[in-house]
Amino acid sequence: MRKLTIETSPIEGQKPGTSGLRKKTRTFMEPHYLENFVQSIWEGIGGVTGKTLVLGGDGRYFNDRAAQVILRMAAASGAARVIVGQGALLSTPAASHLIRLRGADGGIIMSASHNPGGIDEDFGVKYNTANGGPAPEEVTGRIFEATKRMARYEIAETQDIDLSSLGTVTLGDMAVEIVDPISDYADLMETLFDFGAIRALLSSGFEMRFDAMHAITGPYATEVLERRLGAPEGTVINAVPLPDFGGGHPDPNPIWAKPLVDLMMSAGAPDFAAASDGDGDRNMILGRNVYVTPSDSLAVLAANAHLAPGYAGGLKGVARSMPTSRALDRVAKARGLDCYETPTGWKFFGNLLDAGRITLCGEESAGTGSDHVREKDGLWAVLLWLNILASRGMSVAELLEAHWAEFGRNFYSRHDYEAVDAGEAEAMMERLRGRLGALAGERAAGRVIEAADEFAYDDPVDGSHAAAQGIRVLLEGGGRIVYRLSGTGTVGATLRVYLEDVTEDPARFGEDPQEALAQIIAAADEIAGIAKSTGRDAPDVRT
Numbered sequence: 001m002r003k004l005t006i007e008t009s010p011i012e013g014q015k016p017g018t019s020g021l022r023k024k025t026r027t028f029m030e031p032h033y034l035e036n037f038v039q040s041i042w043e044g045i046g047g048v049t050g051k052t053l054v055l056g057g058d059g060r061y062f063n064d065r066a067a068q069v070i071l072r073m074a075a076a077s078g079a080a081r082v083i084v085g086q087g088a089l090l091s092t093p094a095a096s097h098l099i100r101l102r103g104a105d106g107g108i109i110m111s112a113s114h115n116p117g118g119i120d121e122d123f124g125v126k127y128n129t130a131n132g133g134p135a136p137e138e139v140t141g142r143i144f145e146a147t148k149r150m151a152r153y154e155i156a157e158t159q160d161i162d163l164s165s166l167g168t169v170t171l172g173d174m175a176v177e178i179v180d181p182i183s184d185y186a187d188l189m190e191t192l193f194d195f196g197a198i199r200a201l202l203s204s205g206f207e208m209r210f211d212a213m214h215a216i217t218g219p220y221a222t223e224v225l226e227r228r229l230g231a232p233e234g235t236v237i238n239a240v241p242l243p244d245f246g247g248g249h250p251d252p253n254p255i256w257a258k259p260l261v262d263l264m265m266s267a268g269a270p271d272f273a274a275a276s277d278g279d280g281d282r283n284m285i286l287g288r289n290v291y292v293t294p295s296d297s298l299a300v301l302a303a304n305a306h307l308a309p310g311y312a313g314g315l316k317g318v319a320r321s322m323p324t325s326r327a328l329d330r331v332a333k334a335r336g337l338d339c340y341e342t343p344t345g346w347k348f349f350g351n352l353l354d355a356g357r358i359t360l361c362g363e364e365s366a367g368t369g370s371d372h373v374r375e376k377d378g379l380w381a382v383l384l385w386l387n388i389l390a391s392r393g394m395s396v397a398e399l400l401e402a403h404w405a406e407f408g409r410n411f412y413s414r415h416d417y418e419a420v421d422a423g424e425a426e427a428m429m430e431r432l433r434g435r436l437g438a439l440a441g442e443r444a445a446g447r448v449i450e451a452a453d454e455f456a457y458d459d460p461v462d463g464s465h466a467a468a469q470g471i472r473v474l475l476e477g478g479g480r481i482v483y484r485l486s487g488t489g490t491v492g493a494t495l496r497v498y499l500e501d502v503t504e505d506p507a508r509f510g511e512d513p514q515e516a517l518a519q520i521i522a523a524a525d526e527i528a529g530i531a532k533s534t535g536r537d538a539p540d541v542r543t
């Protein structure tokens with residue numbers, strides 16, 4: 001193996017966001033772009049010499065090429081071993097599990113999650129640490145610093161490695177171990193859930209669909225649901241991963257998974273349906289004629305997780321990201337569980353999970369997970385739902401109704417304004433920030449503002465501080481509005497407005513959330529001047 005040292009210079013904008021570095025694929029394909037960032041990862045983690053890494057991605061366009069570059073750079077910088085999913089594939093939760101299972105020092109996941117894939121769409125690279133979770137801010141900060149002084153990188157000059165067959169090959173002194181990306185993960189699922197009960201449910205006439213959206217969960221769901229749990233062939237739809245996800249947007253929400261939602265709202269709907277995203281960490285849950293919001297899903301899972309063998313001993317505590325609805329808090333209160341509120345981004349759950357303070361956590365952005373890995377996990381959430389449905393013998397709608405009757409209902413919706421002018425969006429947030437002190441006591445759309453602040457987080461485990469994590473406006477009667485700029489977009493800015501109101505009146509449980517939230521939606525615009533700042537009269541996405 002010949003090692004080349006390539007002179008380069010810093011490339012602007014290589015700042016890891018909420019979930020790694022995400023850019024247009026063509027940007028990643030520019031000379032030195034990927035290489036600079038990978039070398040910065042090595043520097044940010046204190047070098048890769050002698051280390052064992054896990055490598056895999058969601059199979060999107062450029063996944064295969066990027067894997068070869070990363071392997072050559074790991075070998076040149078002295079890594080001992082890289083464990084790669086066959087075909088350079090690994091779902092995000094499976095990568096997290098593999099890092100933990102094999103005691104690796106960390107891993108690189110190639111994905112832009114739910115963003116579309118293809119040469120004109122998005123690509124991404126994310127570093128996970130030895131606990132299997134996304135690198136904390138401290139590490140991503142060091143990586144970013146390294147990108148700013150990048151002067152040279154090292155890369156091996158070799159042929160491509162054949163990643164299509166299992167086994168171990170060498171690249172210079174480095175071992176490249178190619179593993180089945182699915183079996184370890186599927187085995188883990190069998191330890192957590194009552195596969196017998198789920199199998200019985202699936203053979204009792206209970207019909208389900210899992211929409212893999214032409215992304216990475218296709219093979220995982222086919223193995224687990226169809227092969228190991230005996231669901232009929234065809235249960236998993238759009239099961240073959242494609243580099244451009246079939247031209248779709250692999251984000252499991254009512255907008256991008258509309259065909260599945262339409263099926264579930266139709267007369268002949270199956271009993272249950274779910275979807276996952278590009279890299280397999282998100283989930284959407286549907287019942288016959290009912291859509292379960294991610295926030296409600298999290299609360300239902302927290303209230304019922306003990307019904308699954310992996311959680312039979314109860315939960316140590318729970319956590320949600322700040323913008324996620326407070327339905328979870330109601331469950332925690334009733335069950336005497338500690339409930340933590342963290343900034344957006346799965347990495348903030350890592351310390352709580354590692355310290356054994358929480359077992360289960362989730363976000364409004366369709367992520368739910370537990371201490372079984374250190375990422376959110378789409379298929380895991382689906383299996384927990386199935387285990388609960390099997391155990392309680394209820395339909396999804398009945399389970400939701402029973403949940404609201406016990407805990408009340410938190411109406412919830414997120415309105416996104418995508419690709420808005422970044423300067424305008426920042427200015428709007430800045431104006432809002434300036435008025436925070438004066439909002440309490442004012443009225444907006446007929447509702448009295450109780451309090452307003454900008455969320456900051458002090459990590460109770462390592463004491464780290466995260467500032468400016470979203471603006472919260474609390475309204476009398478339990479309403480809440482949160483304003484935040486997305487940290488995962490690749491074009492302009494995405495303004496997210498999170499809307500919530502609560503009721504304990506059973507007569508209102510059946511209301512449509514957009515109608516139930518009409519007053520809060522009007523108040524959100526009145527307070528921040530959204531329409532004026534963005535020039536939009538309606539959001540692009542409503543979840």
Ligand code: G6P
Nearest residue numbers: 018019345346363365486487488
């Ligand atoms: C990714 C992260 C999540 C986060 C979501 C939305 O999926 O893994 O933790 O909630 O993005 O982030 P954003 O900054 O776009 O609201």
Ligand code: ZN
Nearest residue numbers: 113114279281
């Ligand atoms: Zn994802």
